[in-house]
Amino acid sequence: MAEVLVYVDHVDGAVRKPTLELLTLARRIGEPVAVALGNGAADTAAALAEHGATRVLTADAPEFADYLVVPKVDALQAAYAAVSPVAVLVPSSAEGKEIAARLAVRIKSGIITDAVDLEAGDEGPVATQSAFAASFTTKSRITQGTPVITVKPNSAAVEAAPAAGAVEALEVSFSAAATGTKVVSRTPRESTGRPELTEAAIVVSGGRGVNGAENFSIIEKLADSLGAAVGASRAAVDAGWYPHSNQVGQTGKSVSPQLYIANGISGAIQHRAGMQTSKTIVAVNKDAEAPIFDLVDYGVVGDLFEVVPQLTQEIETRKG
Amino acid sequence: MSLRIVVCVKYVPDATGDRHFADDLTVDRDDVDGLLSELDEYAVEQALQIADEADDAEITVLTVGPEDAKDALRKALSMGADKAVHVEDDDLHGTDVMGTSLVLAKAIEKTGYDLVICGMASTDGTMGVLPAILAERLNVPQVTLLSEVSVEGGAEGTVKGRRDGDTASEQLEAALPAVVSVTDQSGEARYPSFKGIMAAKKKPVEALELDDLDIDADEVGLEGAWTAVDSAAERPARTAGTIVKDEGEGGKQLAAFLAEQKFI
Ligand SMILES: Cc1cc2nc3c(=O)[nH]c(=O)nc-3n(C[C@H](O)[C@H](O)[C@H](O)COP(=O)(O)OP(=O)(O)OC[C@H]3O[C@@H](n4cnc5c(N)ncnc54)[C@H](O)[C@@H]3O)c2cc1C
Numbered sequence A: 001m002a003e004v005l006v007y008v009d010h011v012d013g014a015v016r017k018p019t020l021e022l023l024t025l026a027r028r029i030g031e032p033v034a035v036a037l038g039n040g041a042a043d044t045a046a047a048l049a050e051h052g053a054t055r056v057l058t059a060d061a062p063e064f065a066d067y068l069v070v071p072k073v074d075a076l077q078a079a080y081a082a083v084s085p086v087a088v089l090v091p092s093s094a095e096g097k098e099i100a101a102r103l104a105v106r107i108k109s110g111i112i113t114d115a116v117d118l119e120a121g122d123e124g125p126v127a128t129q130s131a132f133a134a135s136f137t138t139k140s141r142i143t144q145g146t147p148v149i150t151v152k153p154n155s156a157a158v159e160a161a162p163a164a165g166a167v168e169a170l171e172v173s174f175s176a177a178a179t180g181t182k183v184v185s186r187t188p189r190e191s192t193g194r195p196e197l198t199e200a201a202i203v204v205s206g207g208r209g210v211n212g213a214e215n216f217s218i219i220e221k222l223a224d225s226l227g228a229a230v231g232a233s234r235a236a237v238d239a240g241w242y243p244h245s246n247q248v249g250q251t252g253k254s255v256s257p258q259l260y261i262a263n264g265i266s267g268a269i270q271h272r273a274g275m276q277t278s279k280t281i282v283a284v285n286k287d288a289e290a291p292i293f294d295l296v297d298y299g300v301v302g303d304l305f306e307v308v309p310q311l312t313q314e315i316e317t318r319k320g
Numbered sequence B: 001m002s003l004r005i006v007v008c009v010k011y012v013p014d015a016t017g018d019r020h021f022a023d024d025l026t027v028d029r030d031d032v033d034g035l036l037s038e039l040d041e042y043a044v045e046q047a048l049q050i051a052d053e054a055d056d057a058e059i060t061v062l063t064v065g066p067e068d069a070k071d072a073l074r075k076a077l078s079m080g081a082d083k084a085v086h087v088e089d090d091d092l093h094g095t096d097v098m099g100t101s102l103v104l105a106k107a108i109e110k111t112g113y114d115l116v117i118c119g120m121a122s123t124d125g126t127m128g129v130l131p132a133i134l135a136e137r138l139n140v141p142q143v144t145l146l147s148e149v150s151v152e153g154g155a156e157g158t159v160k161g162r163r164d165g166d167t168a169s170e171q172l173e174a175a176l177p178a179v180v181s182v183t184d185q186s187g188e189a190r191y192p193s194f195k196g197i198m199a200a201k202k203k204p205v206e207a208l209e210l211d212d213l214d215i216d217a218d219e220v221g222l223e224g225a226w227t228a229v230d231s232a233a234e235r236p237a238r239t240a241g242t243i244v245k246d247e248g249e250g251g252k253q254l255a256a257f258l259a260e261q262k263f264i
């Protein structure tokens, strides 16, 4: 059966959820062969096998951490040459998209980014994309070369589908370009203990209406009562109330959770671009005319400083 | 030697307008006002700051786009860029990212460069991959998604910057020539001054066609694209939800809704 190359996003061997979702989509097209690079690469095999990877190609070298993007492109290209897959799937992280795009140039293939769904088709895989702040849905194909497609988080369910997951060492020789951009230092982001924003089932966000960094504790308490991730509008981020890594929207993260709760957020087009595909949307806003209410399944017109603490309290009570 | 900076800027339909697709499934540019992609203003701003710091620098703004894309170039010139290059050709209609990057790379090489600066993503296609592709095509270092950038040592020097990624913040460094992209965290873009707007009218805009870049018509455009859009459908409007006014019980009512939906 035809093989599909799946690029693995992992942190020191812990496979991130979007990669497992990618395996679900890959199985619609062929047999998934995973490529894991860098520190802990071989430790990814068990989780990948559990979700359908027939083979896991691994490589580790200092170059992957010491230089930006290109060493990983070299390795993915080596895997491509070794496997001759019918498609290459990569998670739509900032880095994943760049790796995929450079590979596409090298292997003379078209590229589709930020797919939200993928099906097999008569003329190759058909990708669904959201366009114009998710107000349109398009279906596209790649017409030249081996399809290279990046897929957004939360685009498919994670499914158990045990397969062999045989670990094989991948031979990589680095190109002259590999050492072009040096990573001089790296400061890991501190973990908050909350779910990853793009992967979370529930996201609770705060905007300008939260009115101060100290008030974000109200948003965090609600998030924690639901086991949710915390998001913020650009207005809140620009004001310095919450880190940019939590920004939802066009220039922040794009999220597609089961439930999105917007507090004190007006619903500007650039914010909607990052959350409009959420399954259920809820908003608390004191302005009944705020555009966010056009999107909601349930909205409360009111002061978030009254409504949100009461909601958190009620959730705690119901949980008992 | 003077530091030659090329800034890639895209002309896009206004995101706050009613954007949609034309019959051939390309972006409809007739019914929505176009403008310089807001995220490319940050690229122009960083170019101006880098040029200010350098002993001697020249900034060229480059766009691939239809006739009206001149507006985007004018805006960048009025912010302070020195000259502009406009690649315009009827055969470019419907070009995908592979074709666009081919044209940009050839135009950048023709112009001459030490540093290419792009925005983090366009506000219409939003792919965010073009800078990486340019680095691959030009075979120079990629120093992308920077929220801070500086150049030391002029045209033969190095570019440094900070990339705030998903799991870590990285300090990057590469020798010039290089391709850079900057995020909207890199610093507010300046407004054109009246003087800047007047001066921009006299700045040179070079027009290039595919022939000038030795690119064949069948390498670009809808026909030459390596991707095909089969359909585009407007997302059905979300069904109107329940909206309640808080009369003291709003939080509890919301909790009841969440419980009913099995979120609690
Ligand atoms: C190129 C570009 C990219 C952008 N990218 C992003 C992005 O990624 N993400 C993003 O979010 N924005 C982005 N923006 C900015 C966007 O246009 C809006 O400015 C921003 O989303 C507004 O944030 P907000 O809703 O928090 O603030 P506002 O629009 O000021 O809305 C605040 C809301 O809070 C309500 N409110 C105030 N007080 C209370 C209270 N006590 N209780 C309840 N409600 C209250 C108000 O009624 C109002 O509706 C971008 C803009 C541009 C030009």
Ligand SMILES: Cc1cc2nc3c(=O)[nH]c(=O)nc-3n(C[C@H](O)[C@H](O)[C@H](O)COP(=O)(O)OP(=O)(O)OC[C@H]3O[C@@H](n4cnc5c(N)ncnc54)[C@H](O)[C@@H]3O)c2cc1C
Pocket: A110, A111, A112, A113, A129, A130, A131, A132, B008, B009, B010, B011, B027, B037, B039, B040, B043, B062, B063, B064, B065, B095, B096, B097, B098, B100, B104, B117, B118, B119, B120, B121, B122, B124, B125, B126, B127, B128, B129, B130, B131, B227
């Ligand atoms: C909704 C939508 C989805 C699309 N999806 C795909 C797809 O999946 N695959 C595909 O091959 N094409 C796709 N396209 C076409 C693609 O957007 C264009 O070919 C575009 O020129 C390059 O992609 P981008 O604008 O997304 O670039 P990005 O990678 O987002 O742009 C980054 C930077 O590159 C520079 N830049 C981009 N375009 C130009 C330009 N024309 N002139 C000067 N500088 C520029 C700017 O500095 C910009 O900030 C899509 C277009 C739309 C409207």
